[in-house]
Amino acid sequence: MVGATGRADADLPASIAAALGELRARAGSPSYQQIALRISAARQRRGLAPGETAVSRSTVYDCFRPGRSRLNAPLVLEIAAALDADEGTLGRWREALVERQRAGTSLVVRVDEGLPDPPLLIGRDDLVDQLAGGTGNVVVSGMPGVGKTALALAVAVRIAPRFDRVLRVNLDGFTEGRIPPETATVLDGLLRCLLGGPAAVGDPLQHYRDLLSARRVLLVLDNAAGPEQVAELLPPGDASVALVTSRVEFPEAEGLTRARLPALPAEAAALLLATVSGRPSGVDDADLHALAATTGGLPLALTLLGRRVREHPDWPLADHRDAHEQRLRLLALDDGLHGSLAQSYAALDPDAAAALRLLALAPGTDLGDDAARELLGAGTGDGAASRTALEGLATASLVSSVRPGRWELHDLVRRFARRMSLDVDPPSTLAEAGRRLLEHYLAEATRAVAVIYPRSIADWYWPHDTAATTDEVGALDWLGEEQANLVHAVTWAAEAGWDELTVRLATVLWAYLADRSEAATNLVLQRHALAAAERAGDALGVSVCRRNLGQTLGRLGRPDEAGPMLEEALAASEALGDRLGVVQARNALANVVHMRGDNDEAVRLLAANVEDRRAAADVHLTNALLNLGVVLTRMDRSEEALARLQEAGALAETQAWVAGEQLAANNVTTLLQEAGRIREAEVAATRALRLARRLRRPRGIAYATSTLASVRYDLGDLDEAMRVNDEALRLAREVGVRELEAMTLSNAGDYLRATRPDLAREHYLAARVVAEQIGNVFERDRAAEALHELDGHDGPTG
DSSP: OOOOOOSSOOOHHHHHHHHHHHHHHHHTOOOOHHHHHHHHHHHHHHOOOOGGGGOOOOHHHHHSSSBBBBHHHHHHHHHHTTEEEEEEEEHHHHHHHHHHHHHTTOOOOEEESSSSSOOOOOOOOOHHHHHHHHHHHHEEOOOOSSSSHHOOOOOHHHHHGGOOOEEEEOOTTTTTTOOOOOHHHHHHHHHHHHHTTTSSSHHHHHHHHHHHHHSSSSEEEEEOHHHHGGGGGGGGTTEEEEEEESSSSSOOOEEEEEEEOOOOOOHHHHHHHHHHTOOOOSSHHHHHHHHHTTTTOOHHHHHHHHHHHHHHHTTTTHHHHHHHHHHHTTTTHHHHHHHHHHHHHTTHHHHHHHOOOOOOOOOEEEHHHHHHHHTTTTTOOOOOHHHEEEEEEEHHTEEEEEEEEEEEOHHHHHHHHHHHHHSSHHHHHHHHHHHHHHHHHHHHHHHHHHOOGGGGGGGGOOOOHHHSSEEEEEEEHHHHHHHHHHHHHHHHHHHHTTTHHHHHHHHHHHHOOOOOOOOHHHHHHHHHHHHHHHHHHHHHHHHHHHHHHHHHHHHHHHHHHHHHHHHHHHHHHHHHHHHHHHHHHHHHHHHHHHHTTTTHHHOOOOOOHHHHHHHSSHHHHHHHHHHHHHHHTTTOOOHHHHHHHHHHHHHHTTTHHHHHHHHHHHHHHHHHHHHHHHHHHHHHHHHHHHHHHHTHHHHHHHHHHHHHHHHHTTOOOOOHHHHHHHHHHHHHHTHHHHHHHHHHHHHHHHTTTOOOOOHHHHHHHHHHHHHHHOOOHHHHOOOHHHHHHHHHHHHHOO
């Protein structure tokens, strides 16, 4: 490749060359070749492409010559690092070199002709095809390390045959130790290369544009500081084209195609890691994908990690993942990735840098405008300041706009910002911001959950504001969008020792997570909450948390653990004189003893609740009637059950408790079926499913679908009954409701036993296995009895 440079600058002061000589002497006078090899190795560790790592002995030697012109500041810093200069020395040299550049004494712009070897590029084929097939100038933007240069070079390789010449310039927009050159300097270098010498006297910009209009030239303008640096360099007309890369997002402009490069999807990330590491992608695929996932799909991080894996081929991939995760926990990024992010960070003004460090505290992967405003301490304002900060960080490709009003930080940017925060921000400032955010989440979750689950409010024994700011659909949307953040918030509060916040957040979230069949997640949160309540000596909180934890264990099919926990909660509520707590503990305990098969005890507990709440006629009476009706139904006390469930449904409707209406309708369907009132049952079942879908509750939808299947069977439509039952079984497994899984399997056996006893037996066997695993005596005995009845069956086998 042929190279050319811009205008010659003043001579390098002899003191710099002398200082390098002194540094070399203190390092044991390594040869210039040894220094060059050290620099190449350091570049490889930083993740540079193979064609960009080599440096010659003569290039290194030139930096030691007194009186040389044109200073390559980054190389000087690389030489100093190779000679074991400490961070303090490197910092002082960096500042001095930048000052010289600002003074215009040592700026070099190199223009290279031709293209290097094609870079490794995986997972970008569609985008390369799209950009190569377009017309006009292109700008590729994205966060540090996302592979902008590799993509631009891949496109350049593809379209280069259309052009007479290909010129490349590194614009040093984000290069350590450099400040971006002025447009005029870059223009001078490009003209020299196009003309083979100095430009003639006249208007250089017009001369440049005339040349690009008359010739077919492909320009690769890499690492641009922003649109202002390259605006005048973009070719006019159709003859020539520029491919620009920048961390800064460019505004829309006529004739400019903008491509924002995201991180790689999981499959492409794993393939890139396998390729760089030399591990075949077909071996240990699960471990390979898990290791790739630790990088968040960032190509530079994947490349650096792949080289680390290649250096230790005897390590299992699981060990590489553990080691990498440990480095990340210590906020230690690979040098090349840290350096790349550091350049973008250094370009921020102090307010923007502070905003990035605070945003890195957010517990999940993304956050909304309101949460960002709380973190940045602008919660009482109109949000203009926080929006300005976020938009500026998005322009710098350090945060991404997921959609209007929602922002995302890549995990590696988050870790980098947290590392920066350790050196800058007082822990008290970070703690204050964190509490602001968590208190915001508590307040918003309180309002949202109160709209959907009004009976949960009784558990919130602290002062709270449940004034609705949205309807049920809006509340569900907000909770669904923020669920991951809310879950992480509880863990954050627990680890920070904010016991009050831990108890309150977990308690508010219990009903929502229970209704979403997120029992495993709920278990973790409720254990955090119980431990926090016990630490704080909060007796009422301990009672509530034990009840919620016991109910969660019951939903996980662990009645032997749930029972004692709920008995303790009941005793604590009685000791505290908490009558409502007693009712709720009895209700939860009745569900567990019913699972164990003790229906008489379940009826006793629930009947006591009905009597306790009869005068209040509130949602807790409705809930007691519903649960009592369910147990009576399973005890074949149909008339009593139907009366209780119809009373519950009427109460739920007057209380505008849609979930109560849905539960009542679902269970009334079963009783109407048993009474032979099948058409009425069909109406009730259809209504129950419609209400469940309105609530968007996967658990309720699954149960209502199962009930509708049984009605279809009673109507004589076996094919439709099996189709709907299969859907109910799928939903039960999808949301993890194992009790319903056992029930729908037995239901399928009931539907098939007359015509396909062989298939019926398979379903009953599967139902018994599930019921035994979760300790559900009722469903276990049901399946066992059906299997016993099938013994000796001589009907058709299909």
